[in-house]
Amino acid sequence: MNDSLGHIFIDALLINNFVLCVFLGMCSFLGLSQKFSTAWRMGVSVMFVITVSGVLSYGAHNLLAALHVEYLRIIVYIIIIASTVQLTEMFIKKTSPALFRELGVYLPLITTNCAVLAVPLFQDARGYNLVQSTVFAIAASGGYCLALMLLSLIRERTYLSDVPSLARGTALTLVLAAILSMTFMGFAGMGS
């Protein structure tokens, strides 16, 4: 496998998009894509959390490996993520109370977003070093942000269209996601 930084970036951002191709972070993808304004804010906060927790988890992984207690990794990662989310919450509250009010409910939700936990797990499995891990975390979360924004833009357009009452809600969103996912399959083979 090609492990150059550019390849890792394109791969995580487009070819193996976290949401549309690997199915991570589905709950927030389906739940928070009603409005573009909330979607991009959520996307950016998730990007921040993933990048910070990804780098911290890389350190934690090395520490656990040095101590020979790898079986604790799931618990350690989830604690790192929960603390990062808490940190982000305090940071946003201090710097921009308006944004904090807007995001309010959604911020703590990031803890149960599986895309966040998946980044350190994938880093382990692929044996990335610190720089590769950072690039991977940024690209993967960027892919999440991109998919969330795209879906929210499409969903805003469907509000005025004539959809059978049965298909309104989740079913329609899933069909839209399927079409987006097919589009992203067009990136397969890029960079190889």
Add this chain to the structure above:
Amino acid sequence: MSDNAVSCHTPAPAAPDNPFLNGLWKQNPVFVQVLGMCPTLAITNSVRNAIAMGLATTFVLTGSNCVISMIRKMVPKQVRIATFIAVIATMVTVVDYLVKAISIPVYKALGAYIPLIVANCIILERAEAYAARKPVVKSTLDGLGMGLGFAFALTCLGTVREVLGAGTFLGFSVFGPNFEPWVLFLLPPGGFISLAIWLLTFATVRERKAKRTLAAAKAQSETTEQVAVHA
């Protein structure tokens, strides 16, 4: 953290008396509550993987519901979510090693999705909405019902995707050698499409049932009116 932190969607309404059947059908985590979408879409490209994932999640849900219900009176309200996550993460670590011990091929097929059970919304939702309030036996039954309901939904999806996408069921050929597999159903878009189809099917069934109940209620009220008039 606020109460909203617990699940990705609004929690289910208060459960009626039978916690086991409730999870299996009435409040099915996938088809009714639309929770736990990541494994539902990612692991259902074959029936075998779907069943394995469903059983692993059932194990975690039952165990975490049981333990959380036992310790519910000892945990202070402020740190409950952190405590729940620690319990769930422990159960998941157990499952991680259990699956590895039982079958290496299944372990490889499920890959990162076993550790990711920690982040499955259903488990934290049931912990917060049910196990943190109800006695041990009921909570365990609820976990078992919800888990099996999840496994049932995964198997439904896995069946559609494997039969259409590979022409096989559990590895046995269904349509014979001349079948041209509909590969799209094994790829990511197929996951979205088949889940959409299942949701539509269940929505149709529910709407028909609601219409029938409505018609029955109408007929009932008409007869009582007639009786009243005659009297």
